[in-house]
Amino acid sequence: MRIAVLSGKGGTGKTLVAVNLACVADYAQYIDCDAEEPNGHLFFKPQNTEEKIINRLIPVIDETKCDLCRKCVDFCRFNALALIGNKIKVFDKICHSCGGCKIVCPQNAITEKEKRIGKVISGTSENVRVETGIMEVGESSAVPVISALLADKIDVETVIIDCPPGSACSVMESIKDADYCVLVAEPTLFGVHNLNMVYELVKAFKKPHGVILNKCVEGIDIAENYCKEKQLKVISRIKFDKELGKLNSDGEIVSRVNAGYKAMFADTLKSIKEEVSHETASDS
Numbered sequence: 325m326r327i328a329v330l331s332g333k334g335g336t337g338k339t340l341v342a343v344n345l346a347c348v349a350d351y352a353q354y355i356d357c358d359a360e361e362p363n364g365h366l367f368f369k370p371q372n373t374e375e376k377i378i379n380r381l382i383p384v385i386d387e388t389k390c391d392l393c394r395k396c397v398d399f400c401r402f403n404a405l406a407l408i409g410n411k412i413k414v415f416d417k418i419c420h421s422c423g424g425c426k427i428v429c430p431q432n433a434i435t436e437k438e439k440r441i442g443k444v445i446s447g448t449s450e451n452v453r454v455e456t457g458i459m460e461v462g463e464s465s466a467v468p469v470i471s472a473l474l475a476d477k478i479d480v481e482t483v484i485i486d487c488p489p490g491s492a493c494s495v496m497e498s499i500k501d502a503d504y505c506v507l508v509a510e511p512t513l514f515g516v517h518n519l520n521m522v523y524e525l526v527k528a529f530k531k532p533h534g535v536i537l538n539k540c541v542e543g544i545d546i547a548e549n550y551c552k553e554k555q556l557k558v559i560s561r562i563k564f565d566k567e568l569g570k571l572n573s574d575g576e577i578v579s580r581v582n583a584g585y586k587a588m589f590a591d592t593l594k595s596i597k598e599e600v601s602h603e604t605a606s607d608s
């Protein structure tokens with residue numbers, strides 16, 4: 325079961341939720357897709373780590389064969405090729421490595437070379453296999469790194485996907501194979517605005533979803549009212565708690581050091597799994 329954890333912005337508690345849901349499973353794979361700024365590993369401190377480099381193919385123009393016909397330029401929908409002076413220039417940062425320009429070139433003037441775009445670091449932390457995607461500095465899109473990260477499937481019952489914040493294409497790539505999406509939100513006006521962004525996204529992708537409200541304070545129920553209005557299921561409410569905040573900012577995994585939080589996240593994971601079973605049963 326693949327459970328994606330999203331939030332409309334950073335700092336809502338998305339990684340707190342993702343890390344702790346992985347920890348309370350019997351055995352889990354935790355995948356950090358926030359490849360621009362991954363931080364789940366700071367909590368897990370994984371052991372026996374291995375590194376895998378992620379490359380992708382970029383076109384290379386052989387100027388001795390190219391007759392400047394422009395067919396490749398006209399073909400590229402990403403504007404990653406341009407005829408400048410008497411040369412075809414490749415803008416590798418916006419190339420999507422589709423390989424189409426190579427196919428349409430009538431002079432066979434295009435070959436491809438590998439370009440390093442990031443890496444995946446894998447390791448183990450007690451009952452959790454931790455996979456972290458990291459983009460190369462200067463790369464413009466996390467999508468190829470996330471795609472490589474999610475392709476590496478291992479045989480575990482619970483997979484927790486810690487998505488990038490927001491609702492851009494990197495989040496779409498992260499949730500595309502998810503069985504369930506958990507939307508983490510804060511009970512503020514800004515929090516509701518961000519919740520609405522990720523709600524619209526999972527609705528568009530037709531993904532089963534529920535909400536975890538974090539930093540809940542007595543008497544402030546703007547996010548709760550939003551969920552009622554949209555008929556969104558609230559799976560769990562995490563109270564604003566200084567002890568939790570301190571443990572989290574010290575890099576501790578709260579469910580590993582506090583029995584109350586362990587029970588709370590275990591109940592939350594159970595509720596999510598029941599939701600997924602319910603959705604699966606109603607689909608069949």
Ligand code: SF4
Pocket residue numbers: 383399400401402403404405418419420421422423424425426
């Ligand atoms: S590989 Fe695809 S995206 Fe890249 S330059 Fe060629 S046509 Fe454009």
Ligand code: SF4
Pocket residue numbers: 385389390391392393394395396397412428429430431432433434
């Ligand atoms: S399609 Fe081939 S020959 Fe034509 S401009 Fe591009 S690289 Fe040159």
